[in-house]
Amino acid sequence: MFDFLDGYDVLGAFWMTVKLTAFSALGSLVWGTLLAAMRVSPVPLMRGFGTAYVNIVRNIPLTVIIVFSSLGLADIFGVTMGASDDFPLQGFRLAVLSLTAYTAAFVCEALRSGINTVPPGQAEAARAIGLSFRQVLGLVVLPQAFRSVIGPLANVLIALTKNTTVAAAIGVAEAASLMKKMIENEAQLVLIGVVFAFGFVVLTLPTGLAFGWLSKRLAVKR
Amino acid sequence: MTSVLYDAPGPRAKQRNVILTVVFFVLLALFLWWIWRAMDDKAQLNWALWEPFTTSQAWTTYLLPGLANTLKAAALAMVIALPLGAALGIARMSDHRWVRVPAAVVVEFFRSIPVLLLMLFANQFYVSSTDISSDSRPLYAVVTGLVLYNASVLAEIVRAGILSLPRGQQEAALAIGLRKGQTMTNILLPQAVTAMLPAIVSQLVVIVKDTALGGVMLNFTELLNARSTLAANYANVVPSFIVVAAVFIVLNFLITSFASWLEGRLRRGKKSTGVVLGAATVAGTEATGAGGTI
Numbered sequence: 271m272f273d274f275l276d277g278y279d280v281l282g283a284f285w286m287t288v289k290l291t292a293f294s295a296l297g298s299l300v301w302g303t304l305l306a307a308m309r310v311s312p313v314p315l316m317r318g319f320g321t322a323y324v325n326i327v328r329n330i331p332l333t334v335i336i337v338f339s340s341l342g343l344a345d346i347f348g349v350t351m352g353a354s355d356d357f358p359l360q361g362f363r364l365a366v367l368s369l370t371a372y373t374a375a376f377v378c379e380a381l382r383s384g385i386n387t388v389p390p391g392q393a394e395a396a397r398a399i400g401l402s403f404r405q406v407l408g409l410v411v412l413p414q415a416f417r418s419v420i421g422p423l424a425n426v427l428i429a430l431t432k433n434t435t436v437a438a439a440i441g442v443a444e445a446a447s448l449m450k451k452m453i454e455n456e457a458q459l460v461l462i463g464v465v466f467a468f469g470f471v472v473l474t475l476p477t478g479l480a481f482g483w484l485s486k487r488l489a490v491k492r
Numbered sequence: 493m494t495s496v497l498y499d500a501p502g503p504r505a506k507q508r509n510v511i512l513t514v515v516f517f518v519l520l521a522l523f524l525w526w527i528w529r530a531m532d533d534k535a536q537l538n539w540a541l542w543e544p545f546t547t548s549q550a551w552t553t554y555l556l557p558g559l560a561n562t563l564k565a566a567a568l569a570m571v572i573a574l575p576l577g578a579a580l581g582i583a584r585m586s587d588h589r590w591v592r593v594p595a596a597v598v599v600e601f602f603r604s605i606p607v608l609l610l611m612l613f614a615n616q617f618y619v620s621s622t623d624i625s626s627d628s629r630p631l632y633a634v635v636t637g638l639v640l641y642n643a644s645v646l647a648e649i650v651r652a653g654i655l656s657l658p659r660g661q662q663e664a665a666l667a668i669g670l671r672k673g674q675t676m677t678n679i680l681l682p683q684a685v686t687a688m689l690p691a692i693v694s695q696l697v698v699i700v701k702d703t704a705l706g707g708v709m710l711n712f713t714e715l716l717n718a719r720s721t722l723a724a725n726y727a728n729v730v731p732s733f734i735v736v737a738a739v740f741i742v743l744n745f746l747i748t749s750f751a752s753w754l755e756g757r758l759r760r761g762k763k764s765t766g767v768v769l770g771a772a773t774v775a776g777t778e779a780t781g782a783g784g785t786i
């Protein structure tokens with residue numbers, strides 16, 4: 271029944287999806303945290319830059335960014351990410367770069383909204399009892415902010431997993447591009463669809479359940 | 493600006509902020525200058541590449557028809573997905589297990605798989621099982637994929653909207669003798685719709701952005717697809733990307749502004765007893781499972 275799978279590396283394609291997700295998640299967490307720090311910083315110029323970056327990037331379709339990374343960055347500006355003669359690797363790295371730049375805007379927003387959920391009274395009370403700036407941030411504000419940020423961050427991670435399929439637009443051999451090839455060549459359209467849909471359910475559903483449980487467990491009861 | 497993170501700056505903090513501003517300004521200027529140099533090196537600043545966008549031909553032949561298709565697909569998807577999503581969302585709150593469970597399975601399933609998979613599947617399905625002409629097939633496939641995905645997202649928004657209403661609304665409606673259906677249509681839905689309007693409008697941004705997928709993967713002639721035809725004609729890849737990105741930014745900015753204006757207005761107007769669900773609700777409902785639309 272599943273002999274149509276012969277000759278196709280389905281697991282390899284999903285492994286590529288996982289790799290894209292993992293690298294982009296790491297990158298966007300770092301860049302998104304930096305952006306969030308800029309957006310809440312006391313320096314107006316940094317705040318302005320953070321706001322501009324987030325508002326510009328999240329209004330551009332990810333597809334535009336990824337296709338530009340290939341046709342513009344690589345082909346015209348010669349940004350080959352250190353893999354000019356290895357085309358698949360170059361596509362992978364460009365996809366990670368684009369996904370990182372795009373997802374970071376949403377990570378930034380998730381972190382910022384987490385900081386905003388901490389009531390100002392918490393910091394005011396902490397200052398009133400004589401805690402220093404570092405203590406206010408380290409003992410009172412950030413622990414509460416981190417807990418409320420788990421749920422939104424998990425949603426960004428799940429969306430990122432699904433968004434890695436857009437890398438198919440520049441020929442990265444991940445799940446969606448393999449599915450496109452398979453449904454064009456094989457007759458079992460529904461079965462192939464089910465296999466790939468199942469793969470993504472397996473990737474995203476446990477993440478959602480685990481983080482949902484975690485964020486409920488750690489939620490600050492107010 | 494007052495913040496939970498720091499006090500009003502004193503003299504030392506003010507001095508430090510000035511230094512940080514200068515350092516950051518220099519870094520930013522260097523970065524922008526570097527981009528400008530790179531553009532100049534590759535001759536991307538030549539007026540000949542930008543000039544087509546000042547003529548009406550580039551717009552009327554390529555970009556505006558593309559934009560019209562983008563808007564058409566997004567509008568169709570929204571109009572079809574909204575009633576479907578409302579039905580699924582209400583079904584998920586049914587008192588009958590045999591209605592509630594299948595609705596929940598459908599919603600969670602379509603929410604957890606990428607919209608691109610749905611588009612590809614729909615396209616191949618139309619190829620093999622219907623005789624839709626190959627001209628209109630991409631539009632059908634894109635709209636089908638968007639509808640399947642966004643109906644389940646909207647179902648969660650509708651559910652969150654109804655759950656945000658105070659329990660007393662439903663209890664009072666049942667107490668005065670309304671049926672369950674009447675309670676839903678006369679009491680809960682009208683209030684929930686006002687509460688979730690901003691979230692629904694924000695979802696439109698996600699739909700508009702996802703139409704671009706169809707342009708690359710299914711050759712649907714939307715804005716991004718029109719860009720490649722235009723760039724093939726004028727040989728201006730980078731300027732065309734910048735212009736198309738700017739069009740998307742303006743379009744989505746208008747939608748987002750409308751959503752937040754609506755949110756503010758509804759918050760002030762208080763037509764509903766529940767809280768107003770803002771844009772953030774779209775990204776994460778408190779339901780379990782794999783949500784997440786960005």
